[in-house]
Amino acid sequence: MAELMNCPKCNALFVKNQMNVMCNTCFNEEEKAFKTVHQFLRKRENRAATMDQIVHATEVEEALLLKFIRSGRLKITQFPNLGYPCDQCGHLIREGKLCDRCISEIKKELELHMREEERRTEHQKTYFSINKD
Structure with a gap:
């Protein structure tokens, strides 16, 4: 049975399922941000970019970049200057x-x-x- 939930990002009401933990609007925004970052890092000259350089060039929040790294969507083995904070x-x-x-x-x-x-x-x-x- 479907469960109603408030989006943790925008507080909109949506039907939660196993795949999504946020509303479709926020999910689509996050996917768009990922594509922007991924396209930026695909260029050879940008592979050695630091977190600050990526944030400045793509205008994607650092917290979202860290989320991509921690979830495994961005493989830091391919990008020598990326990392995530010690807990x-x-x-x-x-x-x-x-x-x-x-x-x-x-x-x-x-x-x-x-x-x-x-x-x-x-x-x-x-x-x-x-x-x-």
């Missing part, structure tokens, strides 16, 4: 969800936590003796 610090990355610096910080914190836990358990050992009376 923790916002530094541009090309794979995963966290940058190398954030990963190493998390690993250090985990190692510190594990050493602290080991130290606590060493001090909490209880020894029992058997009394043979």
